[in-house]
Amino acid sequence: EDQPAGTSQTRIARDIVAGLDKVFGGPHKGYRAAHSKGILLDGTFRPSKDATSLTRAEHLTEGDVAVTVRFSNFAGVPHVGDNTGDANPKGMAIKFLLPDGGSTDIVAHSFDGFAAQTPDEFRRFVQALGSSDPQDFADHVAAHPAAKRFIEAPKPAPVSFATEVFYGVNAFSFTNAAGESRFGKYRLVPVAGVAHLSAVEAAEKDPDYLSQDMAERLEDGPVQFRLLVQLAGEGDPITQAAFPWPEDREQVELGVLSLTALAADSVARQRELVFTPLSLVGGIAPSDDPMLITRTRSYRMSYSRRLTAATDSHQPRHGKDAGK
């Protein structure tokens, strides 16, 4: 390791998880450190004919493949209201269940970019947010353009998880059967169209309106998303994803995701599932964006601790000694 211990990737990932705990009043036993409240759906992905031009990855180029999808609110708060500010951006994590028993993931959120340009900058963002002195966060935001853009961007609540666009943010390298490689970023575009609530409409919603909406919507048929890859243009940054690439970049449609049912035993299944951006298969490789490594390490840390502690510390306790 060239770096001093205090800046190693593992240390940064650990500090971020600890920092998220501080911001969100955690750790909340049995729950994710971020995106704690979610719903799980089962469905299938059907590749488009164009997908082979970009990648040889089997799950994107052969027949239908089963998927498990988790939609989530941003906050590391297990029972956060779907209609509160902390609930945005929304998350969408996809696990493709491969015929050989393996899997590969996409982890996306409803903001085209991120609050920090590097893992260490995100560590400092989270630590400033958790500081007891609010001036620390104000100072951080004033000095960091990515934080400023993320904080100031409108993040309206969606009408439904089925009416939101989700972005993979960090770039990957896609390689086709001829060995040609292109850098690109995932995005998921809702077939139902994009629709958000006004602040007044959001305030009138039930704190669990998104799961209720999904149950009702599925009675009328599958909820669908187009899976696209936005290709990098000349000079677009590959290793730093806080700011979006220009919107006019070419996009390739990889196929359509059809979600058909809410999962049974959802809370237990969510706890036992982990999605990471580096769960990959041949034909898709990580870019050199260091955030992919930090994300994956911190997601795994958050995962291993929720497996060993399956009770929600915020459930009502019975008896005056129960909290000891």
Ligand code: HEM
């Ligand atoms: C260095 C940057 C980042 C760090 C350290 C970080 C940290 C975390 C952590 C600790 C979790 C909990 C994971 C678990 O317990 O399974 C999480 C979940 C999540 N993050 Fe990030 N995050 C980062 C960037 C991003 C970006 C850029 C996106 C969007 C593309 C994103 C989207 C999500 C989503 C959707 C989840 C929920 C995944 C699930 O449903 O299992 N995060 N993040």
